[in-house]
Amino acid sequence: MGAVRFGVDDIANVRFAMSPLWETVASYQAALDPGLHVVHLPWIRSALTLLRDADLAERTAPLKSLARTPPPRCPLAEIEEELAFLSPAPGLADAVRAWWGAAVQPYWPRIRAVLEADIAYRTRQLAEDGIRQVFAGLNPQLTWSGDTLLSPDLPESAPGLGGAGITLAPTAFAVRCHFLTEDGPAQPALVYPTRAVGTLWERRDPTGDSLARLLGRSRAQLLTYTSSPATTTQLAARTGLSLGAVSQHLTVLREAGLVTSHRYRREVNYAASDLGVALLERG
Structure with a gap:
């Protein structure tokens, strides 16, 4: 069981964001494992057709080994803004751009609309019910014990947030939560499955x-x-x-x-x- 400890300043610094970079990488993984992403089958069929193109398959192959992305740094970042913080591994940024342009960008307006609607719902819930209820509604695996958030999806040895707070980022292409961190000033991020993903396609x-x-x-x-x-x-x-x-x-x-x-x-x-x-x- 993993845990993240919250202080008063961390609660005050909770914010929401969307990450086109995360959606691009996660959607690629979903296309490679359709059994875990049945809700996306209408999109996956077209994505797999794209991957039959030898050139695109070769250009996007580096995404197979990319397990996580940097946490989002601003609420409405563009893909190129996020790529600036991606690992400089050879070909990785080009692989993201290739998959984004072919498989994600054409559908980004509808994906973004679902994510924005989720954020609107959570911020309204925050105003009405408080931050504890917001976290309780993100995923059934998330629970509280005192000032500590618990989940099998959190790192086992995570220290306290140290007042930096946390970014909450809904995602269309994940079935569980993911905890994103990196060295530097960026807030850690908790990526969680969005509401209403079944309406997407x-x-x-x-x-x-x-x-x-x-x-x-x-x-x-x-x-x-x-x-x-x-x-x-x-x-x-x-x-x-x-x-x-x-x-x-x-x-x-x-x-x-x-x-x-x-x-x-x-x-x-x-x-x-x-x-x-x-x-x-x-x-």
Whole structure:
């Protein structure tokens, strides 16, 4: 059983972040072990097709031996920012770039939306229930004993955090928690499985069905695409509607109780409510 001890300053310095570098490396590992990542099978099928390309397979081969990444250093880092802190092992950064561009970047908007929605949920939970409940909800393996966080996924000999705090980073491509550290000023990070990952690859076509007749084709499309959290810009890109039209339709859907909205920094994510999900399943 591993443990991490928290002081008062550590609790005050808990923050959230996303890591495109972690998602890139973890997604590569998921593609190589589909049995542990059944929820990602729609994506894994296309990823394995990519790996049949001999050139891409050779360029990404160094990722097979990369077990962990540096902890994320800022909440909304770009992939190139994170690569600056990656081990200088020959070919490693190029391998990450190759896999990112081929297999992750095309889907990053929807992956990022799910991660942002998780962070919005956790920060709201922090405000309502406190940090202990936040940690309790991250993973069933995490438990508290006094001032110490316990889990089989934590290092057995981890010292206290020393007031530096910890970064909590949701991930779509992990089934357990991971504890990331490195020498230097970066906070340690606890990577944990995100909520709602099962919605990531869902696809529904509302056109021509009872849902479209009930709501109108455009609103039915928008409700369908909010089965995973998305911003107004993302929804406009997916549906071909203007930003103004998307905003107007979302207002109607929200007032009807079919979607909810959650702000994170400068962006607002929209997601189908329980009522909206029930309507989608029946439609």
